[in-house]
Amino acid sequence: MPQASPVAIDKTGTPDDRALRPAAELAGQSAKPYPNDSPAYRAARTALLTEEIELRRHIERVAKQRRALPMGGEALAYDFLDEQGATVRLGDMFGRHDTLITYFWMYGPERERPCPMCTSLLGSLDIPAVDLEQRVALAVIGRSPVARQLAFARERGWRNLKFYQCVGDEFPRDYRGLAPDGSEWPSLDVWKEQGGKVRHFWAGESGESADPGEDAHGAPDPTPLWTILDLTPDGRGTDWYPKLKYQS
Helix, strand or coil: CCCCCCCCECCCCCECHHHCCCHHHHHHHHCCCCCCCCHHHHHHHHHHHHHHHHHHHHHHHHHHHHHCCCCCCECCCCCEECCCCCEECHHHHHCCCCEEEEEECCCCCCCCCCCHHHHHHHHHHHCCHHHHCCCCEEEEEECCCHHHHHHHHHHHCCCCCCEEEECCCHHHHHCCCECCCCCECCEEEEEEEECCEEEEEEECCCCCCCCCCCCCCCCCCCCHHHHHHCCCCCCCCCCCCCCCCCCC
């Protein structure tokens, strides 16, 4: 099999674009026909592969730019309740790590059941949470009592995620989980602890940037549900969303 030429790697582990071979060249080398492929299909698939290689490179460039962000603002001393009912703050959620990822889910006390999309994302994180927590701390924050959050988690078979309850609504209001009209929105945030201070590093902010005919979503999309459906002929569809329960 032909070997790709060496690629320069910068100190962040991201390929140096100046040393990369043209995507079309790599696609032409990598594309191999499957049984009964037509020439038209293979040509279209190779053209798509070129774009996929370019997309992969763009994702790496964006990740490098994200890692280079300066630290954001220092978090206030918000109170939360942990699964034992103890009062904790964001700094207590880091454990042995200096990086914390929080997800604020739409499961306020006024909701009979949590948001299906939040549920889909959290379900996809529960098993790999064990792996993620080798590198970072991971916490799920909601406005409902922790016992209520845990009851739903156990109903879904989740075992690895850690849940916390907001004490008051100051935190979700400040970090875009609770709108002035009382409606809830999911919020994925990354925090860094430096010198005993908790600083906001990154949050998904693409909610108001959807293009015509599209739902707002991040890039790359953190929800595997949509990422996998994007591989299919019909994609995400225009009017389908996950549910908490399906008829068998």
